[in-house]
Each structure stands twice: as C-alpha cells, then as structure tokens.
Amino acid sequence: MSPASTGASTVVGAASSVPAVDDSRMTPGGPGYRRMSFALFLAGVATFALLYSTQALLPLISGDFGVAASEASWTVAAATGGLALFVLPMSALSERYGRRTVMTASLAVAVTVGLLVPFAPSLGALVVLRAVQGAALAGLPASATAYLAEEVRPRALVTAIGLFVAGNSVGGMSGRVITGWVAQEWGWRVAVGVIGVLAVGCAIAFRLLLPAPQHFTAGSLRPRVLARTVREHLANPLLCRLYAIGALFMTVFGGVYTVVGYRLTEAPFSLPQGIVGSIFLVYLVGTVSASTAGRLVGRLGRRGALYLAAGTTATGLLLSLADTLPMVLLGLVLITAGFFAGHAVASSAVSRTATTGRAQASALYQSAYYIGSSTGSTVGAMAFHSGGWAGTVGVGVLAVLGVVTITVLGTRAARVAARRVPVAAH
Template sequence: MSFALFAAGVATFALLYCTQALLPAISADLAVTPDQASWTVSAATGALAVAVLPLSALSERFGRRAMMTASLCGAALVSLAIPFAPGLGWLIALRAVQGVALAGVPASAMAYLAEEVRPKALVGAIGLFVAGNSIGGMSGRILTGWVAQLWGWRAALGTVAAMAVLAALAFRMLIPKARNFTPSPLSPRAVARTVAGHLSDPLLRRLYAIGALFMTVFGAVYTVIGYRLIDTFHLPQGVVGSIFLVYLVGTVSSANAGRLVGRIGRRGALYLAVGTTAAGLLLTLAPSLVAVLLGLVLITAGFFAGHAVASSAVSRIAKTGRAQASALYQTSYYLGSSVGGALGAVAFHAMGWSGTVLLGLCAVLGASAITLYGTRAAHSEHRARIAHPAGPSLAGIRLTGR
C-alpha cells in the first residue's frame, strides 16, 4: 500500500512541474517570452488548486482508491499528448487539463492512508508518500533537463510521460481495495457549511495565507531561475535541471520542522523560515554562481520548513472537517504557486532577476506581517485570560498556542 502511494506521488509531481526546468528551451523554440512560457507551469498548478476541493468531496462518495486511479490514468493519458502540442496555446490548455486530472491524488491520498493504515504505521506511510512527492518533483525536473539538452524539450516531456505511465500502472497493481471506506452522500450544502466554518476561523485563514505566500516565493524563484542560470552563467540545460537537487535540502528541513516547533514554537519556527528565505533571496542577487546556489539552498530550506509548519498546524487546529481544511490549505498553496510563477516571470521580463527577488521579498514580508499579527493576537488573548479567567472562549484559548 505504501509503495503504491509512493508511485502515485512520483507520478503526480513529476507531471505537475514537468515544464518548469524546460522554460528557457520552450521560450527559445516557440519564440515566446519568459512570462508567456511560465503559464505552462501556472496553468497546471492553478487548475489543480481549483479542482482539489470539489474532488475531495467526490472522493467521499466514490472512494479514495477510485479517485486516485482515475486521476493518475487521466493525467498520464494527457501527458502522452502534451509533447505534440502545436503551439504555446495548446500546450497551456493541455497542462491545465492535466492539473485538473492530477488534483484527485492530493485530494484523496491522506484520507485514504488515514482510513486504511494502522495508526502506528500511519506516520511511516505518509512519510513514504511525501518522499514520493519530493522524488517525483526532483527527478522529473532533472530528467527533463538532461533529455532536453540531448534531444529537445518535446522528447523530455515524452520521457516524463512514459515514467508517469509506468508509475500509474505500478499504483494500480499495488493499491489494495479499501476495507474501511464508507461512502457518504454528496451534500454540497454540508461541504459549503464546513468550508465556510474553516474560512471564518482567523487562525486557519492566517495559515492559508502564509502557505500561499511561501509558495509564491518558491514558485517565482524556481520558475525563473533557469533563465538566470543560462543567461548570466551560461550553464547548459542539463546542469540547470540538476539544480533541483537542492530539493533534498527541503526534504531535510521539512522532516525537522516538528522538532523545531517543539523547541521554539510554531511562530518562532515561522519567523526562522521567513528570515532564512529572505536571506536566500538577497544572496541570489550576487554576481557569483556559488552565492546564487547557496541562496537557493537557503530559500529551499526556509520554504519547506515554513510549509511543513503551516500545513501541520492546519491539521492540528481543525477539529472537524479536516479533509476540507487540508483541501483549503492545498488550494491556497497551489494558487500561490500559480500566481508566484506567473508574476515572477512577469517581474523577470520587466526588471530582470532583481524584479523576481523583489516580488519574493514582498511575499516574505507579507508572511512575516501575518505571523507578527498572530503573535500579538495571541499575547492579547493571553493577557485577557489572565485578567478575566472565566471570560475567553475556547476559540480564544486556541489562538494562544505557540
């Protein structure tokens, strides 16, 4: 079961970001600007963001296993057509369809594991799924970079499509039938009430915004970094794709986020993630390849730590409708990726790399301001509880958590 979800994670994230490392090659071949080419990434992540919540509701009715199988098969079939897209418009449209298809996996995977895996084995199973996400995203970018250098970007996308088809087949063969799933009737009103309840919670709103802002930085930087590395440092396409090995740093930082929260609290961890990301952005302005690479390491470590802290807090804070709470976080997260990629490319086209860095710093400043507001709100609740021990509501008490 765990290896089936690992295969699903590999396929999902290899496909979702398959054009990101290829943007300079796509721009050169199709004679389009970076901001135009960036939509091949933003269309997929934006469509996924929009589709996650409704597909999570459908999985309650038709089953997690069926939803993930349909998603992977649909996305793999679309991936076989993408290398033959005649122009940028068709490429963007197919990538949007692919994003909708892929949304069924993040909409269902965690719920499936929670229902089918013994509690003692759940952490390990989720860890293997997350590892599949990371390896899929990283290997897809690295593979496309080297294949594109040898045979062009269309061949690179065909290679990723073949890898996704194999991963989808492995998932279908390895995934066992659900034993503990109980279908629920589709109730749009009930889902709407649950979503409205989550959106009315100020702490959840702040966490959604923080996740979106962190992903805005990450999406902007990694959508545009290929252009900077090729234009400024004249690196070949294969080496540019290999830059995504930096993701391994993120795997380490996210794995240690829980320990960090235990030592300095949730908001302390967010402040550290914000500071690390900002330092990395500034470092990439230096005219040195070593400095740029070190900056990417810091940005990646800061982003993954911030994302891990915010996403885990959502799961802990939501007492009811956790699937919808997590789906809302994923919606904001992938919207941040879509917006960040598009705006980061626009800023790069207008102002160069400094424009992309400026956009990232603005997003980091926004995340810092939200965290600071939450800290002050928590302190105010704490003082009010001391002054009036019987007064605060349960919601107020919950806001004082670190």
C-alpha cells in the same frame, strides 16, 4: 505544544475507561505504515514531476514557439491554476467515493494527458493540455492529506505528511534533472514524454501498494453540505492564516524556480540546459527539511518553525542576488529548505486543526497553495522581464514578509485567547 495552539482535538484521553479512537491507526513501525508511506511518496513524485514538467524547459519552449518568458510561463501557471480550481470539487468526490479511489483516478487521467503533452502543436494547445493535467492532479493533494489524517495516529501525522511532501520534492527534482539532460540531446518534447512514462510507473506502484482505508466514512455530495463545511473552515481564523502562509511560501517558490532557468542560461553564467536541469538537485534539501518538519515543530512549536522557515527562505533570496554561481546555489539551497519546511508545517497544521471536513480543509489549503504557485510563476516572470533577477527576488521578499506578518498576528491572537480562557485543571 498544547492542543489549543495547534487546533487539535482534545477529546482523546478524556475518559480512561474508553479506548482511544486512534488505537488502530497506523504508526511508524506498525503494520502497513511503510507500504502506505512509500505509496504516497510515489504519488508525490508523480504529482510534482508532472505538474512542473515544463518548468526547467521554459527557455527551450520559448525558443521553439518564439515567445517571451512571461508567455512560456503559462505552461506552468495553467497546470497549477487548474489544480487550484478543481481541488475543492475533487475533495468533495473523495468524501463520497473514498480517498484511494479518487487518487487512483486522478493519477490515471494525469498520466494519460502527460503522454499527450509532447505532441502539442502550439503553445495554446500545450497550455490547454497542461491545464487539464493540473485539474486531474487536483484529486491527489487534499485526498492524500485527508487519508493520512484518518489512517495515521495524530502524533505521527506531521512526519507522515512530511514524507508525502518529500515525495513532492523528489518528483520536482527528478523531473527537472531528467528533462534537462534529455532535452539537451533530444529536445523538450522527448523530455516531457519521458516524465510521462515515469509517472505511469509511479501510478501503477501507488495503486498496488496503498493499503485500503480502514477509517473512512463516506460523506455527502450535496452542494449545501459542502458549502456549509467550506464556510465553517473559512470562518476559522487559524485555518485562514495557514492558507495564506501556504500561498505566500509557494509564491516565492513558484517565482524563483520558474525564472531561474532563464537566469542561468544567460550571461554571466551561460550554462547548458543539462547543467541547468541538474541545479534542481537542490530539491534533495527539501526532501530532508520536509521529512524532519515533525521534529522541528517538536522543538520550536509550530509558529517557531514557521519563523525559522521564513528566515531561511529570505536569507536564500538575498544570497541569490550575487553574480557568482556558488552563492546562487547556496541561495537556492536555503530557499528550498525554507519552503519545504514551511509547507510541511502549515499543511500538517491544517489536518490537525480540522476535526471535520478534513478533505475540504486540505483542499482549501491546496487551492491557496497552488494559487500561490500560479501567481509566483506569472508575477515572478513578469518581474524578471522588467527588472531582471532582482525583480523576482523582490516579489519573493514581499511574500516572505507576508508570512512573518501573519505568523506574528497568529502569535498575538494565541496570547489573547490564552488570557481569556483559564487553563483547565487536571
């Protein structure tokens, strides 16, 4: 895939007498790469385990507080909404004080709040704590992708970000599976407490393992500079398309996994909470699809990979309409694989496209992404309340159609640009 199609810089290699700027960056098999990958993998585990710690427990939370699914879903939407709201300010802090510093502080606050969540006396208090936790976690996603863009060679960037996203999938899976079985025996409060303790361990290991940044240059915290950077990113059509794609993919994912617990605990399935939690083992599929996104882009190109991810997700949505458990599980597998592949492709494309203000570019993507999660959680639950599982699937299908439409528009725009700009002679 050409640099023009990815938005990547074409400066490297312009003059053979000048060393490439990324010579000292990390690469697979090189010094520090494994430590860095494992540290960010653990950060991803902690982020998703905390962020979605209540999602598999919503039926129990509904029963405890006597509320409907649409109300209980706010324990998820508040966390993702808090993250979406604060990710841009936190990215600005990472530009000034460093990626590792901000990620460490964010995890420290998030795990502290996570240990308080089990003691929430009411649904309102629980929602507030979850919003604070989401705001604290906002320092992780954009800072992590910016760290990788600065410290990893460009050719290895998709794979490196894929590993971070894979950590997200493992965190989401383990959090839901653990909470499901623990809650079945001791209730949802003990379950979220266990996740808080798990996240503490991940946070400590992350800080001990992550190598100190070697290519970070401190930026400015001046609001005018930040606003100018944000305007420049929002004026870039490719970045805006990637932001929208991330939001739409997450709308599907957020809606499906917020509601699926209600569906599986009701007839005709009537599964116990522990088994429902174990359903989230399908996240392992997301771990694989995210970590192999680099090879997928290498074979199909970025847009081809997005088409494949969207098609896989849509197929899964339609299969999940069946009233047999094997078909529902197959549908969830395809939805998960398509979502994580699409997310890894889109987020890595943002990091490659933005040559300046990478933290802000990644922050805008993460903001759109988690707005999509909040929207999916809320609208998906409302659709389930009014139209059952078919209503939630309908919301997901519309979001996938949006991904395909935006990708088609991007393909046409690239073709028009290619006709206008002559290919440079080499």
